[in-house]
Amino acid sequence: MSERKFFVGGNFKMNGNKSSLADIVANLNKIDCPNTDVVVAPPSIYLQYLSASITNQVKVASQNCYKVAKGAYTGEISPDMLKDMGIEWVILGHSERRHVFNESNELIGQKVKHAVESGIKIIPCVGEKLDEREAGVTENIVFEQMEMIKNNVSDWSGVVIAYEPVWAIGTGKTATPDQAQEVHDKIRKWLAKNVSDEVAATTRIIYGGSVNASNCKELAKCKDIDGFLVGGASLKPEFNDIVKANA
Numbered sequence: 021m022s023e024r025k026f027f028v029g030g031n032f033k034m035n036g037n038k039s040s041l042a043d044i045v046a047n048l049n050k051i052d053c054p055n056t057d058v059v060v061a062p063p064s065i066y067l068q069y070l071s072a073s074i075t076n077q078v079k080v081a082s083q084n085c086y087k088v089a090k091g092a093y094t095g096e097i098s099p100d101m102l103k104d105m106g107i108e109w110v111i112l113g114h115s116e117r118r119h120v121f122n123e124s125n126e127l128i129g130q131k132v133k134h135a136v137e138s139g140i141k142i143i144p145c146v147g148e149k150l151d152e153r154e155a156g157v158t159e160n161i162v163f164e165q166m167e168m169i170k171n172n173v174s175d176w177s178g179v180v181i182a183y184e185p186v187w188a189i190g191t192g193k194t195a196t197p198d199q200a201q202e203v204h205d206k207i208r209k210w211l212a213k214n215v216s217d218e219v220a221a222t223t224r225i226i227y228g229g230s231v232n233a234s235n236c237k238e239l240a241k242c243k244d245i246d247g248f249l250v251g252g253a254s255l256k257p258e259f260n261d262i263v264k265a266n267a
């Protein structure tokens with residue numbers, strides 16, 4: 021049994037409105053899972069709405085933030101602002117940020133650095149595209165992304181790594197438990213070699229990509245899968261079952 025606390029994140033992406041989020045919150049408020057960290061990330065305009073209406077231990081995360089504290093950066097929000105509003109977590113480097121909004125590995129590194137230094141907890145995401153997996157370079161891509169994260173993390177205690185193979189996101193094509201475990205194991209060994217044995221042993225590595233109530237239990241059995249980052253299914257009542265995947 022891993023000593024790492026199970027972690028389940030829900031990434032709502034650009035979905036939801038006051039009415040649907042009220043239903044989602046009613047569902048989230050039924051979660052009673054002290055042995056699991058649960059963190060949900062609504063669109064930023066609803067961060068406050070969610071954090072004000074959640075009544076249990078579920079935490080709220082931003083889906084993104086910028087690399088400096090304040091200034092002339094129209095449309096951006098900073099880790100300081102998130103903290104000011106009581107938000108403790110931020111997702112960084114999600115594949116949609118990387119591939120839809122062309123965020124470079126370098127920019128993600130800068131965001132990671134600033135967020136960690138600002139004292140906010142981060143969920144940096146890594147993962148290969150389909151052509152990269154097919155070309156046999158999954159490891160190179162993931163390690164390159166990990167290198168950028170490592171170079172910018174001064175304190176690993178508030179870091180949860182999300183492995184999200186791009187080909188599995190929103191496609192219904194989940195990585196098999198073996199496929200996911202193989203990459204999680206490689207990331208953990210990479211952390212041992214490049215950071216420290218302690219960081220490798222204690223850092224949660226969560227899987228994302230078409231996780232749902234039917235496939236989560238098998239994935240959760242894998243030794244190096246410490247939880248999930250859930251997209252589509254986090255908008256549905258089945259999210260509560262995913263939270264209990266390791267029970």
Ligand SMILES: O=C(CO)COP(=O)(O)O
Nearest residue numbers: 031189190229230251252
């Ligand atoms: O991108 C994801 C979570 O961040 C995964 O999305 P889906 O669960 O919809 O595939």
